[in-house]
Amino acid sequence: MGDSMLPKVYDPSHIEQKWYDFWLAQKYFSAKETKTGKEYSIVIPPPNVTGSLHMGHALNNTLQDILIRYHRMDGYNTLWMPGMDHAGIATQNVVERQLAQEGLHREDLGREKFIERVWEWKQQSGGAIVNQLKRLGCSCDWDRERFTMDEGLSRAVREVFVRLYEEGLIYKGDYIVNWCPRCHTALSDLEVEHEDSSGSLWFIKYPLDGTDKHITVATTRPETMLGDTAVAVNPSDPRYADLVGKFAILPLVGRKLIIIGDPIVDEHFGTGALKVTPSHDLTDFELARRHGLERVTVMDFHGKINENGIHFYGMDRYECRKAIVRELDEKGFLEKIEPYAVGLGKCYRCKDVVEPLISKQWFVKIGPLAEEALKAVQDGRTRIVPEHWTKTYFEWMTNIRDWCVSRQIWWGHRIPAWTCQDCGEIIVAREEPRECSACKGTRLVQETDVLDTWFSSALWPFSTMGWPDHTPLLKTFYPTSCLVTGFDILFFWVARMMMMGLKFMHDVPFRDVYIHALVRDENGKKMSKSLGNVIDPLLVMDKHGADAFRFTLAALAAQGRDIRLSESRIEGYRNFMNKLWNAARFALPHLADAPGAGFAELPDRLDVVEQWIVSRLQRAIEEVRNGIESYCFNDAAQCLYQFTWHEFCDWYIEYAKIPLAKSGTEEALRAKKVLGYTLDRILHLLHPFIPFITEEIASKIQGERASITCGPFP
Numbered sequence: 001m002g003d004s005m006l007p008k009v010y011d012p013s014h015i016e017q018k019w020y021d022f023w024l025a026q027k028y029f030s031a032k033e034t035k036t037g038k039e040y041s042i043v044i045p046p047p048n049v050t051g052s053l054h055m056g057h058a059l060n061n062t063l064q065d066i067l068i069r070y071h072r073m074d075g076y077n078t079l080w081m082p083g084m085d086h087a088g089i090a091t092q093n094v095v096e097r098q099l100a101q102e103g104l105h106r107e108d109l110g111r112e113k114f115i116e117r118v119w120e121w122k123q124q125s126g127g128a129i130v131n132q133l134k135r136l137g138c139s140c141d142w143d144r145e146r147f148t149m150d151e152g153l154s155r156a157v158r159e160v161f162v163r164l165y166e167e168g169l170i171y172k173g174d175y176i177v178n179w180c181p182r183c184h185t186a187l188s189d190l191e192v193e194h195e196d197s198s199g200s201l202w203f204i205k206y207p208l209d210g211t212d213k214h215i216t217v218a219t220t221r222p223e224t225m226l227g228d229t230a231v232a233v234n235p236s237d238p239r240y241a242d243l244v245g246k247f248a249i250l251p252l253v254g255r256k257l258i259i260i261g262d263p264i265v266d267e268h269f270g271t272g273a274l275k276v277t278p279s280h281d282l283t284d285f286e287l288a289r290r291h292g293l294e295r296v297t298v299m300d301f302h303g304k305i306n307e308n309g310i311h312f313y314g315m316d317r318y319e320c321r322k323a324i325v326r327e328l329d330e331k332g333f334l335e336k337i338e339p340y341a342v343g344l345g346k347c348y349r350c351k352d353v354v355e356p357l358i359s360k361q362w363f364v365k366i367g368p369l370a371e372e373a374l375k376a377v378q379d380g381r382t383r384i385v386p387e388h389w390t391k392t393y394f395e396w397m398t399n400i401r402d403w404c405v406s407r408q409i410w411w412g413h414r415i416p417a418w419t420c421q422d423c424g425e426i427i428v429a430r431e432e433p434r435e436c437s438a439c440k441g442t443r444l445v446q447e448t449d450v451l452d453t454w455f456s457s458a459l460w461p462f463s464t465m466g467w468p469d470h471t472p473l474l475k476t477f478y479p480t481s482c483l484v485t486g487f488d489i490l491f492f493w494v495a496r497m498m499m500m501g502l503k504f505m506h507d508v509p510f511r512d513v514y515i516h517a518l519v520r521d522e523n524g525k526k527m528s529k530s531l532g533n534v535i536d537p538l539l540v541m542d543k544h545g546a547d548a549f550r551f552t553l554a555a556l557a558a559q560g561r562d563i564r565l566s567e568s569r570i571e572g573y574r575n576f577m578n579k580l581w582n583a584a585r586f587a588l589p590h591l592a593d594a595p596g597a598g599f600a601e602l603p604d605r606l607d608v609v610e611q612w613i614v615s616r617l618q619r620a621i622e623e624v625r626n627g628i629e630s631y632c633f634n635d636a637a638q639c640l641y642q643f644t645w646h647e648f649c650d651w652y653i654e655y656a657k658i659p660l661a662k663s664g665t666e667e668a669l670r671a672k673k674v675l676g677y678t679l680d681r682i683l684h685l686l687h688p689f690i691p692f693i694t695e696e697i698a699s700k701i702q703g704e705r706a707s708i709t710c711g712p713f714p
């Protein structure tokens with residue numbers, strides 16, 4: 001492309017778009033479906049359809065692109081599977097906000113129209129991130145792009161749900177869930193953000209039945225006492241041993257509460273006596289199950305006291321707390337109040353305080369699935385890098401609870417379950433059933449809940465390749481080679497992909513999991529809008545080019561250390577691009593009239609300096625290969641930076657100017673060959689990191705050779 005000279009000034013905006021279009025047109029990113037014997041594959045962590053490229057994405061995808069480009073150049077049949085996540089709650093929120101501007105609520109449209117509206121939104125404004133990933137240079141196989149709500153993936157979701165249900169691994173049950181009273185949905189444990197807050201510990205006297213004595217319980221949530229059905233003590237606690245089996249009277253309400261003994265009660269918390277509120281606390285819910293206690297629900301899904309709350313009925317939870325404390329105090333039940341640090345659970349989306357509430361939910365029975373996923377890492381079928389995350393993974397997998405997969409929203413995979421209105425039978429099926437399997441009735445109503453967004457992403461490594469069909473793609477690329485991800489979704493996503501992959505593909509979804517660090521600001525602070533320290537990757541790329549940006553991220557991506565990013569760092573690596581550009585501008589005229597375009601071979605005889613630069617190059621090749629293959633991207637990038645700038649440019653080129661000046665001599669010809677040989681390999685080594693500028697320069701010296709994108713890697 002173009003003439004053989006480079007413009008004086010390196011301007012990324014003139015080359016980046018041009019080369020990306022060229023690569024796409026040449027279909028260089030397309031994977032071959034049939035096995036070649038040397039395969040390499042990665043599935044992209046699907047960004048939300050609502051998403052816009054942030055620093056986390058930029059780092060994550062730059063590292064993936066380096067791995068993919070490196071292996072592609074090195075002769076692997078390479079698949080980088082792209083796609084997006086439908087992001088249930090986030091997307092529904094966006095469209096609801098849009099509706100609100102028109103003065104509408106989703107209920108005004110109804111479910112069907114609302115979902116149409118979401119698809120419309122996706123069509124018009126969703127998926128901006130795909131073009132931003134292209135801007136970054138990501139060499140995904142875009143023709144295979146998937147969406148977690150597309151037809152094929154929806155089919156995979158239904159298939160998995162039905163199979164798990166048939167095996168008894170999905171059940172519907174009463175369960176205490178984290179409920180967001182504002183979003184009106186159940187949240188998984190992982191969607192609850194924990195925050196320390198200064199609260200109080202209220203000590204409340206519960207009279208002992210038939211005596212004038214009392215037992216004092218301590219609680220951080222006095223309003224829930226309305227739903228108490230027992231008092232629990234530790235059976236080995238001498239203070240209370242003789243009270244077990246006796247009764248206390250619930251103040252204000254008057255209900256008789258059995259006093260139970262259970263080893264779970266912490267003798268050192270408060271007074272060592274615990275009020276038990278099975279409907280509003282997870283521990284109490286479990287206690288109630290073990291002891292067969294009654295459950296009294298006193299709060300509704302809006303966080304308001306319901307009809308079981310005597311004269312507090314209708315009050316908001318915080319209003320009720322005040323009223324109860326006041327009344328307890330007036331009636332002499334309040335012993336004391338102590339300041340106490342409480343851990344508040346907040347909705348990850350709206351930050352409202354979540355309320356543990358009982359509702360009917362769908363669950364995945366996680367035990368048997370987790371066991372396999374644990375084993376696969378223990379026996380090394382999947383390797384987690386850096387290794388210290390393995391411990392975190394083990395801890396989580398051994399303490400895991402059943403996974404609540406139902407969500408009370410509209411946008412998502414609607415649960416394929418129907419209830420017969422005549423006999424109450426629940427039918428779970430791949431396709432809508434025409435009649436009840438029990439009574440042959442035809443009045444069937446589908447479950448209104450949708451599945452947790454992570455349910456479909458858990459299937460991502462195989463659903464994107466065409467499962468449940470036995471496709472050539474699955475045969476060729478599953479298990480994938482590596483998953484590149486941040487640690488924040490190790491649990492949400494990685495562990496669940498492990499479980500589902502092992503269950504349905506009978507093999508792990510990936511051989512390696514590489515967990516990269518976070519991108520922080522230059523002072524090590526998390527980037528956030530409120531702190532005003534966010535660096536926008538799109539602006540950075542406009543200003544300095546994608547290459548300088550990518551190289552910066554790679555150079556800072558040390559294992560186990562967060563990245564401290566500042567614009568001056570990016571400027572620094574922009575200078576590196578200039579240095580490379582100028583070196584190439586110097587070299588190109590010398591190479592233009594040298595026979596043997598491509599510089600595949602070195603001359604037979606080298607002088608001492610030439611031997612030196614060639615041996616340094618050899619060392620750099622080894623280091624870069626090692627760096628990439630062991631996920632030490634920073635080592636590879638630093639090595640390239642040092643070698644290119646300080647050895648090739650500063651020393652070798654300066655030296656070569658002497659023989660190059662002796663036009664027409666044997667010496668000059670030899671210098672041209674060594675110069676071309678070295679520059680050509682530097683460009684190839686750098687290509688996975690900085691694909692655009694290397695392609696531009698290489699195109700000027702390669703003659704008829706194919707694009708640098710196709711390798712070979714030195």
Ligand SMILES: [Zn+2]
Binds near residue numbers: 180183184349
């Ligand atoms: Zn919420």
Ligand SMILES: [Zn+2]
Binds near residue numbers: 421423436
């Ligand atoms: Zn029926």
